Amino acid sequence: MIETGNVTMAFTLTLLAGLAMGGGSIISFIGKNTNKKFLSASLGFASGVMIYVAFVEIFMESRESLVEVYGGSKGLWVAVISFFLGMIFMVLTEKFCLKENQEENEEKSVYRMGVMTAIAIGIHNFPEGMAIFTSVLKTPALGFSVATAIAIHNISVGIAVSAPIYYATGSRKKAFIFSLISGLVEPLGALAGYVLFKSYLNEKVFGILLAAVAGIMVYIALDELLPSAQNDENHHIATYSMISGMIVMAVSLMVI
Numbered sequence: 001m002i003e004t005g006n007v008t009m010a011f012t013l014t015l016l017a018g019l020a021m022g023g024g025s026i027i028s029f030i031g032k033n034t035n036k037k038f039l040s041a042s043l044g045f046a047s048g049v050m051i052y053v054a055f056v057e058i059f060m061e062s063r064e065s066l067v068e069v070y071g072g073s074k075g076l077w078v079a080v081i082s083f084f085l086g087m088i089f090m091v092l093t094e095k096f097c098l099k100e101n102q103e104e105n106e107e108k109s110v111y112r113m114g115v116m117t118a119i120a121i122g123i124h125n126f127p128e129g130m131a132i133f134t135s136v137l138k139t140p141a142l143g144f145s146v147a148t149a150i151a152i153h154n155i156s157v158g159i160a161v162s163a164p165i166y167y168a169t170g171s172r173k174k175a176f177i178f179s180l181i182s183g184l185v186e187p188l189g190a191l192a193g194y195v196l197f198k199s200y201l202n203e204k205v206f207g208i209l210l211a212a213v214a215g216i217m218v219y220i221a222l223d224e225l226l227p228s229a230q231n232d233e234n235h236h237i238a239t240y241s242m243i244s245g246m247i248v249m250a251v252s253l254m255v256i
Contacts, residue, residue, distance in 0.1 A: 006136055006137050006140060007137070007194065009136055009140060009143070010132065010133040010136035010137060010143065010190060010194075011133070011187060011190055011191075011194075013132055013136060013143060013144065013147035014129050014132045014133055014147070014186050014187045014189070014190040015186070015187045016147070016151065017128070017129075017132060017147050017150045017151040017154055017183075017186055018125065018129070018154065018183040018184050018185070018186030018187055019180075019183060019184075020150075020151040020152075020154035020155050020158065020183065021154045021155070021157065021158035021161065021179050021180060021182060021183030022158060022176065022179060022180040022183060023155050023158060024042075024154060024155040024156060024157065024158020024159040024161075024162065024179065025158045025159070025161070025162035025175060025176045025179035025180065026176070027155070027158070027159055028158070028159045028162040028163040028166060028175065029162075029166065029172050029175075037237055040228075040229045040230070040237045040238050040241070041229075041237050041238070041241040042155065042156040042159060042241070043156045043157075043225045043226070043228050043229035043238065043241075044225070044226065044229040044230075044237065044238035044239065044240070044241030044242040044244075044245070045152065045156070045241040045242065045244055045245040045248075046152050046153040046155070046156035046157070046221075046225050046245060047221040047222075047225035047226045047229065047238075047242050047245065048221075048241065048242035048243060048244065048245025048246040048247075048249070049148075049149045049152050049153065049245040049246070049248070049249045050149055050150075050153055050217045050218070050220065050221040050225070050245075051217070051218055051221045051222075051242075051246065052245070052246040052249045052250060053145055053146060053149040053217065053249055054213075054214040054215075054217040054218045054221075055214065055218070056250070057142060057145055057146075058135070058142070058146065058210050058211075058213055058214040058217070059079065059083060059210070059211060059214040061138065061139065061142055061210055062079050062082070062083075062206075062207045062208070062210035062211035062214065063075065063076060063079040063207075063211070064207075065138075065203045065204075065206050065207035065210070066078045066079045066082075066203075066204070066207035066208070066211070067079075068203055069203050069204045069207065070204075075207075078207070078208065078211075079207065079211045080211075082207070082208045082209075082211035082212045082215070083211045083212065083214055083215040084215055085212055085215065086211065086212030086213060086214065086215025086216040086219070087215040087216070087218070087219045089212065089215075089216065090215075090216055090219040090220065090223070091219075122181070122182040122185040125154075125182060125183065125185040125186040125189060126185050126186075126188065126189040126192070128150050128186055128189060128216070129185070129186035129187055129188060129189025129190040129191075129192075129193065130189045130190060130192065130193035130209070130213075131146055131150070131189075131209075131210075131213035131216065131217070132146055132147045132150060132186070132190060133189070133190035133193040133194060134193060134206065134209045134210065134213065135147075135210065135213070137206075138206045138210065145249075145252070146213075148249075148252065149217070149249060150186075150217075152245070153220070153225070154183055154186075156225065157224075157225075158179045158183065161175075161178055161179045161182055162175040162176065162178065162179040163175075165178055165179075226238060226242070229241070229242075
């Protein structure tokens with residue numbers, strides 16, 4: 001049922017998407033103080049990519065699969081419920097992330113923010129790895145678009161993880177390691193997806209997982225990327241970058 005070539009492609013794309021966080025970390029070393037406009041633009045761009053792919057590509061693919069299994073009305077309901085269950089899953093995972101201590105000095109506060117961001121992103125990367133894996137097995141072209149979207153997102157969050165740690169410690173090595181480890185959780189998610197679902201992958205499971213993945217991606221974009229991008233009065237930069245991300249992804253999907 002599952003072709004070996006597709007499994008290899010799934011792990012490869014997942015690994016590359018995870019390593020993109022290391023690339024984002026390197027970008028954060030361009031200057032001692034991160035360019036906040038650049039950070040806002042990159043986070044806004046990533047949010048546009050993720051939102052567009054989630055709604056236009058992943059959710060529609062999920063709905064088609066579930067309508068084929070359950071019929072029109074029931075299939076649509078299953079897709080919608082699965083979409084919001086993906087969001088609920090992300091809400092629950094965030095309960096594991098510690099809050100910033102308001103009494104800490106600036107450097108300790110920024111360092112804590114970086115570490116907690118790394119932990120949070122690591123938690124998020126686990127289902128993202130499953131998302132890429134599942135998408136590639138469903139349709140390689142779909143998997144490629146999902147991997148591309150997540151890789152762009154990972155470059156941005158790699159900056160978000162690395163920049164505060166670099167600012168607080170002055171250590172490029174420490175900032176890079178935190179960012180890279182967080183990104184490498186992604187292929188672990190793909191491995192878990194393979195072990196857990198390899199015997200059960202069918203149109204129904206594909207459809208439910210893809211809808212949940214769409215919910216996860218939209219939640220990350222709306223709860224993390226856009227709010228971070230719009231800090232420091234960079235509202236318009238974030239918005240224009242988000243639209244640019246949607247345009248780039250729309251064009252790339254048409255040529256795939």
